[in-house]
Amino acid sequence: MRDRVLSTMSRLVLASVFFVAFETFPSGTQTFPSPRPLILIDPGHGGADKGSSYHDLLESELALNTALKIQEIHLRQKIKTYSVELTRNTDRWMDLEERLRIVNHRKPSLVISIHYNSSYDERAKGAEIFTLEKLTGVQRQGFLASLSSPAPELFEASIPDVILKDLERRNQILRSREFAKHLQQALRTTDVQTVRTKEAEFQILGSSYPSVLLEAGFLSNASDRKAIIKDQSAGSNAKKILEAIGSWIKTTNVVSSRDEN
């Protein structure tokens, strides 16, 4: 009898181990990783910093509106595969340090910084997606030197760390470029038709997390402006950005480095 009780108990224990294992390592489309990957949307500028403008069209307000639309549609569509947060959800000024503090604290799986462009050349048009620049040989030496201790005796000890940081930067650039491809593909079908991907050293683009900076069209170009105004109520850019996040998560091994849900 005791043996039977024990074997029933061990079956129960085994079953719960399987259950826990299945819950911890979900597969298929019905279960989701916990914690879910967090996508941090960063509307550029804000408050006294209006960014680019064309008459009463202000980059800071357009970027905020697009970010709020992303959050609203994410909520409305009940998307469970990832969560969305904003660096700011009101028209307030934020410096770069505050934005980076939020990134470091929230540990997002992707940062999308949203901006609108302007140029003296009214013909300049289209959306531009920026990812962190791949370093040239000379830049790479500078980057590695900046990571290492200036004291030669300490430098040797920190070499593995330097190599790891370099690999980490390359890895995050690759992930960012992957997302940029998805975003470029998704935005091709919006009214701002020309979409380019470029590399740059914007400071919000981090070397320890995937990130892109989107300039979602030129306020200085008549046809872009028309599309941008239309989009502010239609929210098609926001929908396309969410589509790109969804397809990127589906095809890339996105892991969350956060502790909580």
Ligand SMILES: [Zn+2]
């Ligand atoms: Zn801007």
